[in-house]
Amino acid sequence: MFEGTVVEASDPVNARLRQLPAVERLVDAAGRARELPRWTLLAAARSVLEQARRALRDESAPDGLDLESLAARAAKLAERLDRPFPRRVLNATGVVLHTNLGRAPLADQAAARVAEAAASYSDLELDLETGARGSRIAQVAELLCLLSGAEAAIVVNNTAAAVLLAVDSLAAGREVVLSRGELVEIGGSFRVPEIMESSRARLREVGTTNRTHLADYENAIGPETGMLLKVHPSNFQMSGFTASVPLAELSALGRAHGIPVLEDRGSGSLMDLRPFGLPEPAAWEGLREGADAVLFSGDKLLGGPQAGIVLGRREPVERMRRSPLARALRVDKMTLAALDWTLRTLLDGSAIERIPVLRMLLAPQAEILERAEQLAAALERRGGSGVSVVTETSVVGGGSLPDFELPGAVVRLEPKGSAAELATRLRSQDPPVLVRVQRDVVLLDPRTLDASEIEELARVLTRLV
Numbered sequence: 001m002f003e004g005t006v007v008e009a010s011d012p013v014n015a016r017l018r019q020l021p022a023v024e025r026l027v028d029a030a031g032r033a034r035e036l037p038r039w040t041l042l043a044a045a046r047s048v049l050e051q052a053r054r055a056l057r058d059e060s061a062p063d064g065l066d067l068e069s070l071a072a073r074a075a076k077l078a079e080r081l082d083r084p085f086p087r088r089v090l091n092a093t094g095v096v097l098h099t100n101l102g103r104a105p106l107a108d109q110a111a112a113r114v115a116e117a118a119a120s121y122s123d124l125e126l127d128l129e130t131g132a133r134g135s136r137i138a139q140v141a142e143l144l145c146l147l148s149g150a151e152a153a154i155v156v157n158n159t160a161a162a163v164l165l166a167v168d169s170l171a172a173g174r175e176v177v178l179s180r181g182e183l184v185e186i187g188g189s190f191r192v193p194e195i196m197e198s199s200r201a202r203l204r205e206v207g208t209t210n211r212t213h214l215a216d217y218e219n220a221i222g223p224e225t226g227m228l229l230k231v232h233p234s235n236f237q238m239s240g241f242t243a244s245v246p247l248a249e250l251s252a253l254g255r256a257h258g259i260p261v262l263e264d265r266g267s268g269s270l271m272d273l274r275p276f277g278l279p280e281p282a283a284w285e286g287l288r289e290g291a292d293a294v295l296f297s298g299d300k301l302l303g304g305p306q307a308g309i310v311l312g313r314r315e316p317v318e319r320m321r322r323s324p325l326a327r328a329l330r331v332d333k334m335t336l337a338a339l340d341w342t343l344r345t346l347l348d349g350s351a352i353e354r355i356p357v358l359r360m361l362l363a364p365q366a367e368i369l370e371r372a373e374q375l376a377a378a379l380e381r382r383g384g385s386g387v388s389v390v391t392e393t394s395v396v397g398g399g400s401l402p403d404f405e406l407p408g409a410v411v412r413l414e415p416k417g418s419a420a421e422l423a424t425r426l427r428s429q430d431p432p433v434l435v436r437v438q439r440d441v442v443l444l445d446p447r448t449l450d451a452s453e454i455e456e457l458a459r460v461l462t463r464l465v
């Protein structure tokens with residue numbers, strides 16, 4: 001009785017459900033336009049049919065349940081399934097540390113070490129001398145200490161993980177004092193207050209958005225205080241009526257009260273980049289200023305793999321290392337292989353030439369100009385028009401050195417149609433191309449392209465323009 005009622009009520013729906021094509025028919029129709037692996041077509045056809053059935057049952061059925069529309073949707077999905085992820089793209093934005101484009105590209109040698117570590121057994125957690133169990137991070141920690149002069153170091157999955165581990169293991173059940181001017185959100189939804197909520201520590205905000213004084217921290221200190229934290233406002237700058245407390249003063253305050261002081265630098269370098277013209281001291285400056293530990297990313301200015309690096313005094317770092325969370329946030333062998341290469345390249349003094357991020361950031365304007373001219377010439381050889389070379393600056397990106405501009409040069413393209421539309425079409429090429437759009441023109445910045453990519457970009461562009 002009950003079943004009969006249901007069938008009756010949904011009869012028109014059932015009729016339309018029966019009209020949907022069979023999976024095999026949809027596979028054939030979807031595969032007609034382009035040759036695609038059968039598994040992608042089959043998966044896509046099943047998924048599109050399931051969506052259609054759900055829509056019909058909910059009576060929210062949109063138009064386009066005919067074979068042709070369903071096949072078009074399935075073909076699109078199958079094409080997407082057929083593409084490996086992540087896909088290599090040509091970065092013509094000039095933004096060296098582009099969070100959406102995977103931040104730091106590794107050197108070929110670093111990538112080779114990653115491939116080797118990935119494809120073979122290794123002594124990852126074995127002491128080859130004694131045959132006993134070893135520590136996976138001992139060697140990189142040693143290299144980090146050698147480079148920085150820090151007493152101790154650890155590495156975890158990323159800086160967000162390092163902040164979580166630090167506040168949880170050093171200030172569990174107590175308060176982490178942080179200026180309201182440093183309650184920041186970093187790209188990719190890293191929000192300091194949310195990290196704090198995921199830990200056993202509590203956030204204690206002090207000061208105001210624009211001004212925080214030493215007395216604000218001082219007044220907040222009490223028996224509940226577990227840490228004083230300073231967070232670098234990586235991706236914005238405040239100007240006007242502002243005040244913040246320098247790390248050295250905050251460190252002195254922490255020391256006087258026996259409270260650990262930590263600095264989340266976000267971006268960190270293991271060389272002083274100021275002699276090379278970048279306003280970035282080495283990350284260990286934070287320790288010199290008295291912090292108990294500094295935290296920064298492996299794949300920003302360091303130019304290595306994604307990682308969260310902690311340098312600091314032995315005692316707090318040891319407490320972080322012993323936390324069960326450290327196990328959950330640990331790095332894998334591929335990360336360690338790339339980081340080991342990066343650190344040893346810094347130690348042997350060849351980092352400026354061999355680490356791609358540093359090479360791109362420190363490329364002289366004359367070199368960028370020359371590459372821009374090569375690109376323009378390659379475009380003109382292929383019949384491109386409306387092309388010119390102009391000097392222009394680029395930004396570092398990735399929450400590093402906000403407001404700092406690198407002198408360079410770009411190729412300026414004046415498209416016949418809209419620049420935004422050309423940028424969209426460029427993203428759908430193979431390989432996809434990312435550009436800068438400035439009002440009605442497209443700018444191609446060769447800072448982030450290597451020599452072989454210049455030719456490749458010219459090829460993709462002339463196919464299109």
Ligand SMILES: *Cc1c(COP(=O)(O)O)cnc(C)c1O
Nearest residue numbers: 158159160186234265266297399
């Ligand atoms: C970038 C950044 C982070 C996040 O680093 P991830 O390595 O991406 O987790 C955290 N804090 C600051 C200040 C940053 O700039």
